[in-house]
Amino acid sequence: MITDPLEIAGESFHSRLFVGTGKFSSGEILQETIENCQSELVTVAMKRANPKGLEDSILDFLQHKTVRLLPNTSGVRDAKEAIFVAQMAREALETNWLKLEIHPDPKYLMPDPVETLLATEELAKQGFIVLPYCHADPVLCKRLEDAGASAVMPLGSPIGSNRGLDSREFLKIIIEQSNLPVVIDAGIGCPSHAAEALEIGASAVLVNTALAVANDPPVMGIAFRKAVEAGRLAFLSGLGSKHENAQATSPLTGFLN
């Protein structure tokens, strides 16, 4: 196996599969799924977290594991709210890592590009390791990089849609241009989507719904781990280019040889 760590903000990860913790039927199923995924970075919504020590099946488990906890700001509607929640998360969960999610639209949970950029700039200044969730917008991703983000997390398709990489063409441009790790977040509905993301050069993927609502989440965890590994290996080994048409057996320039 190739040693090929993913580096974010100076920290190395062996796994390129990040896991979201919503929608699972129980803390036990979540735990088993994460173990099978071998994920080292797990998001937790600040609104769901209950650091007061009361029953919290997610935190109970996560705080005793080697996984890095990545609090997210899911539920905030603008930069101001995000900054408050981020500060609270840093204190309550004792980490300066943050998945920044600002979606003023509760229907499709579309990220607000303007507020996300503003919040990234401010939070980076305050010492946060900011991983912003954003549209698959190449210019925005460069702006987030300039603003101090530590990775960018463009969407493959709307959150929870399981539609895969609908934004494929734009993701390719983002990957081509980015100096930061590109983590494809949202819309990854099955292991083949995850493999495709890694094949086109994404640094990692974040998966939640596809794991949580599978009939057997722990087994799906294994499937995703293998898909991510396969996709990464395919990328590293160099995929052959695709052609729309068959290659002509009698090339028109053959006479030059």
Next chain:
Amino acid sequence: MPNFFEFLKGHNWSDCSRNLHDIGSKDIENALAREGKGGITDLLALLSPLAGQRYLEELAQLSHSITLKRFGQAIRLFAPMYLSNECNNVCDYCGFSMHNKIPRKTLSDAEILREAGILKKLGFDHILLVTGESTKQVGVDYLAHAIEILHPHFANISVEVQPLDTESYRQLIKAGMHAVMVYQETYDSISYAKHHLKGKKTNFRWRLNTPDRLGNAGVYKIGLGCLFGLTQDWRTDALYAGIHLDYLEKKYWKTSYSMSFPRIRPYEGENIVAVDLDDRDLVQLLCAFRIFNHELEITLSTRESPQLRENLLPLGITTMSAGSKTNPGGYTEDIESLEQFSISDDRSPDKIANMLKNKGYDPVWKDWDFSYDQHKMTKVEERTDDHSHQKVLLAN
């Protein structure tokens, strides 16, 4: 369009009712095939008598899969806290109605905190504050104060009180209010007038435009719904609720919406009207709304029986109340005579949570955090102190 009352002028109750009966198989199959993305046209098809007769299982299957994808295997739990049963309205279906000779009570600060203590011990972090309509006893200042004293103790506070003006809603939002439930009861103005006989609630238009005022005030969530049993034509009533939801969602796009489908329950001192919505209809209603709006939070109250609540669970429900008391002070003292309506599912919150776990659902007690409200709070410093307390607990 300035408000929903004006918007509704473009709709006619009897036309809508006729359209529901004119729906054919093709309309329903189209709605199912595109998973309800055809808007009101699809809701019309899904609520039609034909859909209920011939497509109920298809509706249920689709509703279940959409709910699973969007909300996963998690059900949020909340409890109502009745602050007062004082009411100046006369409504012929409600136990709080002014003419009912029942003892009236409005909770004091100490009583509110006692109720809060019990609800916290039961595990609740989301509460719904309920009152009758009495501007004198439970005006906006009383409500704002109640929210302020409860806010440090609960992650999420919603209210179900009399309709207020936009400025009053802003005041409550500042105090820490998250959501407002304001059920129209019925969208049929004629039936509405029959059941709301005296008091401010007789004003159909003021009530109908309440969600607009809430949207303008910037509330996080608005709860809509009809009280089924007030009009004989439940399908048209539900369709109007869908039109309302669609109108609001397009206009106040930063707000999220919830809906519930209460059926009239018996209460103190009245002969109850027959409910024309049977269990099969309720299933259709629930599934139709889930398919029409994938993101809609759907609440199921303790009005329904334990068995029905469990059967409805996979069909689109996202939120449940548990162990509810519908009288002020009901968690502290068991004084059932003051209640608004009698509940049907009286299982304890703990039992409900266990039932959910046994059925493969994660009971979610907390799905909001006071830090989300902090930027707009009037007493930021106090909240920050409270948070350092959190940190200590976490460290322990």
